[in-house]
Amino acid sequence: MQPHEVFLQQLITGLSNGMIIALIALGYTMVYGIIELINFAHGDVFMLGAFLALTLLGVLGMEAWSPTWRIGGVAIMLVGSALFCGGLNWTLDRVAYRSLRRASKLSLLVSAIGCSFICTNLGLFWGGVPMEVFAGGVAAAAPKDFPQLIPQTNLLGASAIRITPADIAVVVVTVPLMIGLVFLVNRTRMGRAMRAVAQDATAAALMGIPVDRVIGITFFIGGALGGFASVVYALYNNTIGFQMGYRAGMDAFTAAVVGGIGSLPGAVLGGLTIGLVRAMSDQYLETQWTNTIVFGMLVMILIFRPSGLLGTTRREKV
Amino acid sequence: MKNTLPTITFILIASLGLFASFAATAAQQSESSKGTLHLVSSLPRTGSANAQTSTMVNGIKLAIEEVNGQIDGWTITYQDLDDASPQRGNWDPTVEAQNANAAAKDRSCVGYIGTFNSGAAKVAMPILNRAGLVMVSPANTYPGLTKPGTGEANEPMVYRPTGKINYFRVVPADDLQGTQAANWAKSLGAKKVFILNDRELYGKGIADVFQKRAKEIGMEVVGFEGTDAKASNYRPLVTKIKAVGPDLVYFGGTTQSNAGQIAKDLRAGGYEGLYMVPDGCFEQAFIEAAGDSNLNDKTYITFGGLPAEKLTGRGATFREAYHKRYGSDPEAYAAYGYEAARVLLDAIARAKTKDRAGVLAAVAETVDFDGVLGKWSFDANGDTSSKVMSGQTVKNGKFEFVKVLGD
């Protein structure tokens, strides 16, 4: 490979990875925007979404389907995981967070951490389901192979640069979702209600907005994004495991912060930035220093822009 | 203040009470004519290593069941201790020290099977050494635990405060496996190798040995990188690997540190060369995690000992018994666990006095042991004399024995 080909390839890889991170980050940033909670369970909800997708795949026997049918299968998984993760996230809010609205933010955080542990454990149990896709459930904790429904062959033929259908799938799923989300938040009644609750929940309640419902719906949408992301992630990486939520969640949260937490375009920009920085650092420095580089970048960005790249400085009402 | 005191008192009493009830049940022991000899294992049972340790414990239990829990009229009891804690999800030095101390204090305990992680062994070894309790590890491969001059300047004396050897292992150390792996890589025709390691004690150690040997025998090492076991994929790294064009990628690591994902990404990224991994990946879970199509024909796995289906005699019996008992073929770790337990049981049977000192002496005298890993003895350092290493490949989603590695 020529140096410029290597660079281009890293660009493609970085963007694909960045898109997935961005999709998870959107879920974080939405929930954070509305109740200022770092939803630690988000990464684990995402993980459970991937397990559901694999279960659907196994139950419906999608591996045997023809390539065109497989696209339908992917759609089923996307919808299924999104509904499931959305519902799960909504349930977490209903059961574990709603009663703590008035308590300190830290209590809420601990509740989220608790939920994260519970979800992780559920993932472990799920991995033990005696199904063929889970390797018969013999080693519940082991990482699970996610079959390549979208092939990883090179669309550019024999070229040294590879663009695979999986890369394309990431873009095809992610970009419309992002656009749809921006539309939802900026153009619809529901979106207006969300923004109102985010700014001032008490005032919104006085204006007749059903605050708890709006928050619940935000959790649902955030979770659903995580669900979509989980399928995209699984199709791209082809491995899932019950502990994958932590790193994915951490990357995504860093992305949300880099972009400016609470800002939807910021989350996308942050995700792409992190994906690219990771790829470039892997290539031109050493892999073992990549995390350090990402962290250094985070600190530098926050020194120069304390509210993230696209975040707005919130003026305190005095 | 008024409602503080009851709260504290309640919490104190409740936690003590809970604890006491559990401890009381744990203390139940069965009676027998001559008495009880207790074995414990200390392995990480919570979290990511659970898959391997489960098969190990299966192996240990099988070994004890085979003697019906009785030797010379002594009852053999066994306890499966967890050296991981839920908040860590991995081995926890505090818990390992607790396990070791508990075993050391329990006078009926005559054997300690463990640890899984070499790091945990470093914590447990001095404690057990002072207690004179024999420790047999089914999995530690860090050379410095037993072999002078391979680790830090103070190793291994530092693990033997009494000067006596009480630590034995049934698996060959990294120095042997890494060297053999490099030799094999060369005989497979590799000229340029790219070496990865998971930056863990086991993976880094074996990758270092591989690198040293590879250079000695004239292969070109085009890259040496530490990976992040928690990463979601390694695509950027694969591009980097492809750019320098090696014929073989060696990964020092385990299934848990993402060997499967690396295999996948190598193929997805268009790398077409060979891929070699050590025995940390010699388990079906590796093939399942990687997807067989990514491994078939181009993946090589080294293993200290012979694989189950090549075993004859003792090993063949083990394979059948295991299959009958658990419904699946034993994996590498099951064999190690079984072997460790059997060494101890064998020593108990031979021991002149059925106590710690007797068992320790008997273990140290293990010679020409007819085990599932071959016929071997413990050398003066407590290492297995077995130098048999086997090479495997993957065909049609199954491991397939290729050859016995040797110099």
Next chain:
Amino acid sequence: MSVLSAQGMTMRFGGLVAVQDVSLTVQEGEIFAVIGPNGAGKTTLFNAITGIYEPTSGVVQFSGREVRLGWTALTIARIALAFVLIGCTAVVAINVESLWTRVINANYVYLQPFPWGKAAGDFFRALAELPFSAGIATGCIGGCVGAATTLILWWRSRRTPDVIARSGVARTFQNIRLFNELSLVQNVLVGMDYRMKAGFWSALLRLPLFFSERERFHAEAEKLLEFVGLADRADSAAGSLPYGYRRRLEIARALAGKPKLILLDEPAAGMNPSEVVDLMALIRRVRDAGTTVVLIEHHMRLVMGVSDRILVLQYGKQIAEGTPAEIRANSACVEAYLGTESHG
């Protein structure tokens, strides 16, 4: 002499101009009031004066001096120090493995005494032999990053509320901001904090200074609470105070730093008539004790009753300034403000 002088104050938030070209001068010993309808920009003006906002343009001077950390030799020394320290740290950090090998591993033989002198020599030799990229270049880049960071952090803290408060300007807030979980005395003591000398070590080790100071300031705080009429509740939590008392506690907290100038933001809001009368007396007492008072207020009886001079704002612009009598006679003001107020 003017205690406070703000000239040409403009405060813009995005497209919105909250305060436009407002100037005011407050003389020592005065009670100065700023009035205007809701949204006229009074609180914004206060915030700009006390450093919570950085005014878009305009100059604020207290006692003829602009309160803003300036370029002193110390600042420059700090930035230079950051450059050197972080630069050196960067060089050592980047090369830590090679330096360690060369200095420690090469010289230390297990359990033999360590040749410190030779190791130190090796350290400097190894540093000197570093290649340009790992040595000087890394040092310069690291140093520049460090210096830039220090500069930015310093720049942002040049005119923060604490800098202004420490120069003797105290304030209260429109939406009372007491420390609800602290007791009344503690609230006042927070206001005294910057006058205290006992630091970390005297607190940690309970040095004599800690005790003497604690005694002194506690006594003073209790006296202040007495001054505002809250002495009997000194040890209850501020959050448990009735509304009317909270304003007083805020005033006591503001006075605790012995300020030359105190800014009161709507001190009479939510008070009943008799409380307002008490408040007027309190404000006068504050002034008589030697503190200049600037207040924002809607309550006309209070404003007209205590103020020496009044500034009227409307839509962010100043429309009049003068004594209460002059303002009362100014038809524009009556129309803009007093007129509507009389209905409400």
Next chain:
Amino acid sequence: MRGRFGAITIILTCAAVVPIVDLALPESLRISEAVRGVFLYAILALGLNVVSGYAGLLNLGIAAFMAIGAYAFAILTCEIYPFQVGFWPGILLTLPIGALAGFVLGAPTLRLRGDYLAIVTLGFGEIVQDLLKNLDTVTKGTQGINPLPSPSFGGEAWTASDEYKWYYLLLAVLVIVVLFVRNLERSRLGRAWFSIRQDELASRSMGIRVERVKMLAFSTGAAIAALAGGLSASVLSSTGEPSNYDFQVSILALCIVIVGGIGGIAGVLVGALVMVGLNSIVLVKAAAALAALGIGGQGNVLLSPNNWKYLIFGLALVLAVRLKPDGLLPPRIERSMR
């Protein structure tokens, strides 16, 4: 004013008699060794309490400072390095080293708004592990550094088996830390911490130099965490590996502080007892007891008690904050401050 000190005294006195009671019990019922872990976590959580409880700065990377303390202690004292300063100087040096690390992280980032700081500390927690792994010439990578010295008062050096000596040493350190933290809490500085936690802008407007006060909290917390790290390494005579100081440790410390009652020393002590007790006493013994009874089969993931530990721990957290949102022993600051 007296009240909370009463609570603290009761807890610490109870802790002091545990080994004596222990001696009267049969071997399998003794818990003093496990309680030692409670002490270490209590010290760590007291450090975190200064940062997150008093000053209200959410720190998700306190374990990183623990790691720094452990490795600093190890490098300064282990016989494979030339320094070998001995146990006491080594332990005392962890304090300034931890504080310095806190300063280095805090100086550029303490101005960040709450949750931005949280993610920076979370990242720092990961980075320190990476650094310790990557710089293996210095830190021995994942090998861990051993053996580490233990204190000796004239006689022979202690070993891990001298459990009662260790028990009282750790208890003594805990008492000293409690005293020092209490001294800080009830001082000008503690007042400033509480004030910025409640209303940063108001305290700033009262002339509190928020950055400096936050920095003191951050460094103090880091120093105490480093002390906990040094002590835990010394007890084990090994640093373990870098990932022994990962996010999970930080989270446990945070849960201790919040479940116990954020901002109060008594709360932290109770929190440590409950959380670590649940984790390393109740769950461990329960799993062992079930295994001894023959429960815990093969094949099915649900049957092994070990597989339930995360779930139980998580449920405990959710229930704890649900039932007691302000913690088990919420401090009443207006009384405790004096």
